Amino acid sequence: MSTKPKVAFICVHNSCRSQIAEALGRLLAGDVFESYSAGTETKPAINPDAVRLVKARYGVDMAATQYSKLLTALPPVDVVVTMGCNVQCPMLPCTRREDWGLPDPTGQEDAAFASVIDEIERQILRLREELRAAD
Secondary structure, three states: OOOOOEEEEEEOOOOOHHHHHHHHHHHHHOOOOEEEEEEOOOOOOOOHHHHHHHHHHHOOOHHHHOOOOEHHHOOOOOEEEEOOOOOOOOOOOOOEEEEOOOOOOOOOOHHHHHHHHHHHHHHHHHHHHHHHHHO
16 A cells, blocks of 8 residues: 655644644544644644634644644645645645635634634545545
8 A cells, every 4th residue: 555645734823724624634534644734934822712623523632732833844745735824835845736715713703713614624525535536
């Protein structure tokens, strides 16, 4: 069997959307691809609303298993997914690139986070099926 492709979820601060994508990628698609996240800048902590809502919905404690990191912390990756924050990653070579165009829910009500989490889950499951079919 070939090694699983590595998928990097990229956002500016690596504190909310990309962290949610990393967590859900591991949870929902870990059998098909490896999930990583990073940013062009870091924050001291993952967004507490994102941590709380992902833990409540999926039982995953991102604060215990993930941290905000820079692009330089990533291993070589196969797929780069940007979250929609207009971050450019030309220094990240990959075989596939996509942008999910997600709004940043930071500072908004739980409903805004829920909507973004729902979309990330849909995109993770779609990517899982596409990468599985390509294997």
